[in-house]
Amino acid sequence: MSTHEPPADRDGCPAPTGADSPTRSAVVSAPVAAPAAGVVPDAGGAVDRGRQDGPGVAGPSDASDTSGGADSDTDDAPDAAAPDDAPGGGGRSRELLLLTGICLFVLLLVNAFVARPFSVPSGSMENTLRPGDRLIVNKLSYAFGGHPRRGDVVVFDGTGSFLRKPHESAGLGTSLRSFGREVGLVPAGDSVYVKRVVGIGGDRVTSAGPGHPITVNGVPVDESGHLFPGDEPSDVAFDVVVPPGKLWVMGDHRSASRDSRDHLGEPGGGFVPESKVIGRAAWVVYPVGHWADLDRPDAYAAAEGTGGHGEQG
16 A cells, blocks of 8 residues: 655645565365276376276376286375466465455554654755655654644644635545545645644743744743754744644744744634644654654753743643
8 A cells, every 4th residue: 555645834835556466376186086987188187197096097107007016106196286276276365365454454553543654845844854855753742641842843734723724515525535634545635734843832932033032931942953044033023822722833944934923813823723733743764865853952941841831741
């Protein structure tokens, strides 16, 4: 099964699989009954070419036996191998199909609940992520009561925050499409984004504009270790308080990212609900030269313990 790799960001850029059936093992056929008297078996058939018990009929090996003694061929010679299309070969096919089905089922479970691949088509997260990178998103990072933390790179569905909710009629088809997107059978489309968490619920995130750092609860954050070279922390000034259960997210390539700053006047006010987070972007696995663990930077540690109910772990 090929796993869909939906784009993980759409900022200004469109989103940049049979092996031959294995030869079955030869199936040993059951002993074939002797032909009727007077009938010489076809040399190309599946009848055993050893001694025939019928009276007056000599097999090929009996022609040279004039002494009346034992046959020159042993009676316990193995039966001839059946051709590949013998009925017993169907068992191999069924086993192969069953094994394939189990593998597909396990892959779907992993895709739905553990980890899922995504591709990056735009440069809004450069140089941390580059166009064409393939990510593995850890879907267990925030399971069992976990929450995104400042500095995490997250993949989320922007519907209702960065995008208006599309009108979809209720029905079986809509439910099946939604399920397909969850398990990776259906592409997620252009509503999936990848950004860095800057503020969590309860945080006050501010910027005084060019030349000034982002502050979280009054603490300046040194983002020079992951910002795109030459970019300002923010070209626009803003002052927001993140509602509980929401996130304030920004791209590392600030001058090329449409992020929470650009959606202040839209539904959701630029804040992303935690429930819309698909998982934490954990690894870059392609191309080989860009393999990386996407660890949380130390820059946001200075703001730890400053956020009231925003401190969620």
